[in-house]
Amino acid sequence: xxxxxxxxxxxITVTGACLLVLVFFFLGVKPYQGEIAEEFIEVPLIxxxxxxxxxxxxxxxxEQKTTxxxxxxxxxxxxxxxxxxxxxxxxxxxxxxxxxxxxxxxELNAENDAYLSEKQKERELALASKREQIKASIEARExxxxxKKGNRNSTVTYDLAGREAIRIPNPVYTCDAxxxxxxxxxxxxxxxxxxxxxxxxxxxxxxGCLIDQALDYLSRAYFDSATLTEQEGTVTYSFQG
Numbered sequence: 001x002x003x004x005x006x007x008x009x010x011x012i013t014v015t016g017a018c019l020l021v022l023v024f025f026f027l028g029v030k031p032y033q034g035e036i037a038e039e040f041i042e043v044p045l046i047x048x049x050x051x052x053x054x055x056x057x058x059x060x061x062x063e064q065k066t067t068x069x070x071x072x073x074x075x076x077x078x079x080x081x082x083x084x085x086x087x088x089x090x091x092x093x094x095x096x097x098x099x100x101x102x103x104x105x106x107e108l109n110a111e112n113d114a115y116l117s118e119k120q121k122e123r124e125l126a127l128a129s130k131r132e133q134i135k136a137s138i139e140a141r142e143x144x145x146x147x148k149k150g151n152r153n154s155t156v157t158y159d160l161a162g163r164e165a166i167r168i169p170n171p172v173y174t175c176d177a178x179x180x181x182x183x184x185x186x187x188x189x190x191x192x193x194x195x196x197x198x199x200x201x202x203x204x205x206x207x208g209c210l211i212d213q214a215l216d217y218l219s220r221a222y223f224d225s226a227t228l229t230e231q232e233g234t235v236t237y238s239f240q241g
Contacts, residue, residue, distance in 0.1 A: 154171045154172065154239050154240060155170070155237075155240070156168060156169075156170055156217070156235065156238070157238075158185075158234065158235045158236070159234045159235075159236075160187060160231060160234075161231075161233070163223045164224045166191060166222055166224055167222055168218075168221040168235070169217045171213055171237055174209075174213075175239070177209060177210055177239070178205070178240060179203070179204045180203055180204040180236060180237065181198070181203050181210050181211055181213075181214040181239070182199040182202035182236050182237075183196050183199065183215065183234065183235045183236075183237070184196065184197045184198075184199050184232065184234055185218065185235055186230055186231070186233075187231050187233065188230055189228060189230075190225055191224050192222050193218060193222065194230070196215060196218050196219075198214075198215070202234070210237070210239055213237070214235075214237045217237070221235070
């Protein structure tokens with residue numbers, strides 16, 4: 001078998017590498033020298049609880065443990081009591097604030113009611129005063145009108161053959177005018193005026209107020225009875241200053 005130069009070179013390289021590995025391995029291994037130092041670990045001793053020598057000591061130990069538990073329970077109760085007291089204080093503060101707010105609202109409502117009541121009274125007094133003023137004004141006007149009426153003279157005459165006036169009002173008029181108003185009338189057999197009409201040609205005034213006054217007074221007048229079914233005549237009103 002013929003080996004090429006490249007194979008020879010590879011074989012030599014591998015062989016040399018193996019030799020170098022063996023050399024370094026044996027150089028690193030040293031013989032055991034000296035002894036291994038002993039190491040001591042200190043183990044802590046558990047102290048044994050000395051047993052009580054008498055019943056009194058046993059009682060003291062039990063009382064001590066009981067006292068410790070009692071103290072713990074007392075502290076827990078104290079914390080709960082403090083918490084309850086804290087919540088109670090907060091509730092008291094909240095209730096006080098709510099009470100103050102309700103009081104403020106009540107005071108505000110009371111003030112508003114008092115203000116409205118006062119305004120209502122003022123309004124009623126003002127209306128009463130206004131009514132009194134209007135009443136006084138009306139009374140003064142009526143008094144002046146009546147005084148004006150009293151200063152005026154007026155007369156009434158009628159022309160109805162064979163008949164007598166049973167009732168014919170004498171006018172007290174309120175018109176600001178003067179003159180004579182003649183009214184043509186028709187009277188039935190019972191004496192009732194069944195027809196009345198303003199006679200312009202015989203009158204000296206055409207003032208509407210005077211005419212209305214004359215017709216109004218005649219509506220309340222009547223004469224004595226007669227055999228005639230209807231009878232015509234006149235009534236004359238003289239309005240004088």
